Amino acid sequence: MPLTFVKAGEKRTIKKISGKDDARRFLQSLGFVEGAEVTVISDISGNLIVNVKESRVAISKEMACKIMV
Numbered sequence: 001m002p003l004t005f006v007k008a009g010e011k012r013t014i015k016k017i018s019g020k021d022d023a024r025r026f027l028q029s030l031g032f033v034e035g036a037e038v039t040v041i042s043d044i045s046g047n048l049i050v051n052v053k054e055s056r057v058a059i060s061k062e063m064a065c066k067i068m069v
Helices: 021-029
Strands: 011-013 037-044 047-052 055-059
Touching: none
Parallel strands: none
Antiparallel strands: 011 037, 037 047, 047 055
């Protein structure tokens, strides 16, 4: 399921990153790689603030839909 369906406070493991090469490379540079643990901190209108690899990152709803957990 996409990361956008995860509720605040839940921890999940990234299973797949979809999308075009540029989008995948951008997400990988932020730490979103297969096997990494991600925790949703807050959800504001679909835009997410998450903890990934001990960093807090804000991502858009569009980018969060490309991250499968």
